[in-house]
Amino acid sequence: MTSPSNQSRAWVEIDLPAIDRNVGRIKQALPRHVRYVAVVKADAYGHGMPEVARRLLQAGVDAFAVANVAEAIRLREVGHEGDTLLLSPTLPDEVARAAENGFDLTINSLEEAKAFAAWGAAHGRKVRVHVKVDTGMGRAGVWHERAHAVFAEVLASPGLEWRGVYTHFSDADADAVYTAQQRRIFLDLLEAIPAAVRAKLLIHADNSAGLESFSAASPFNAVRIGLMQYGLPPSAGSFLASLKPDPVLSFHARVVLVKDLPKGTAVSYNRTKTLGRDSRVAVVAVGYGDGVPTAASNRGFFLVRGHRCPILGRVTMDQTVIDVTDVPAAAVGDVATILGAQGADRITVAEFCAWSDCIPWEALCTLTQRVQRVYRTDRT
Ligand SMILES: Cc1ncc(COP(=O)(O)O)c(C=O)c1O
Structure with a gap:
């Protein structure tokens, strides 16, 4: 997982071939006479309407x-x-x-x-x-x-x-x-x-x-x-339930500061978290101005170097503090993954929603314009 450009602080990666595969599976499950109307409102659920619509058309909706x-x-x-x-x-x-x-x-x-x-x-x-x-x-x-x-x-x-x-x-x-x-x-x-x-x-x-x-x-x-079609599985009762769509979107941001703080330090606005041990914390360049809800404060995790790092204190507009004490190699410039896979681990939309008190549609649609959209066109 690399930053798409030196300038990118927060970005989502959209795997266009995964859309092809998802549409293919859905179409195969539907009887031939059933028409596939692709819903692309709200900027294709935050994925970017033009790129996604073109891809959906190619995929045969x-x-x-x-x-x-x-x-x-x-x-x-x-x-x-x-x-x-x-x-x-x-x-x-x-x-x-x-x-x-x-x-x-x-x-x-x-x-x-x-x-x-x-x-x-x-x-x-x-x-x-x-x-x-x-x-x-x-x-x-x-x-x-x-x-x-x-x-x-x-x-x-x-x-x-x-x-x-x-x-x-x-x-x-x-x-x-x-x-x-x-x-x-x-x-x-x-x-x-x-x-x-x-x-x-x-x-x-x-x-x-x-x-x-x-x-x-x-x-x-x-x-x-x-x-x-955006890679989120249907509910268990659906006749499409056996289909396993491939995740399409992942969400990342960069670590912009790493520092050590002593036990007892209060972290972020309103001091909702007090460190229970001497800690190494990382400041990640992402916040509610990008699409990480404040509800995830003290509840959610980001992945850094493949490890789950808990969010410390309140998510702020542009920055979120995470605990990297157990990831000693964490460094400025590292990629923090908010949604998606890193190493052997993956943060699913369902987990993100549970931490953030939101529904999957909302998690995707509230990714803001500040977050760069990066489109992967190669096959995985
Ligand atoms: C009227 C209508 N039809 C279809 C859909 C697509 O639903 P889903 O994203 O659950 O497939 C929506 C989504 O909000 C909708 O409002």
């Missing part, structure tokens, strides 16, 4: 999903002219930009359906839409009991091209019973769509935690995959 029109336009800038679904509601003043670019807008209410249809009619165009049904997530989507009216509006609107219908599970990684209930509500609702129309729609619900086995009888014909 069918379409992209992003949060909003600005993210979708960034995809156009990297040369993606294909299907792009906007997952979040579209603001009235964003509709023109989204529709003119040919993105797939999500309809979350009757009002949105009417507004998109009116724009299409006024401009002699068909706005491409997916209807999102809220089956129990309580966030975006039209509440399922009101979905029939939206279906009818879309069917009756010449200004709309109905391309898909979907829902989102709130607890797919933890509660199979609740997920089954959401799925049932959604499947029952699909019956309200005329069969000839339904046959042409993209019908999707599952994310990486998907529990659906996609039998031939299943009407689902697309999945929206985020986390797993």
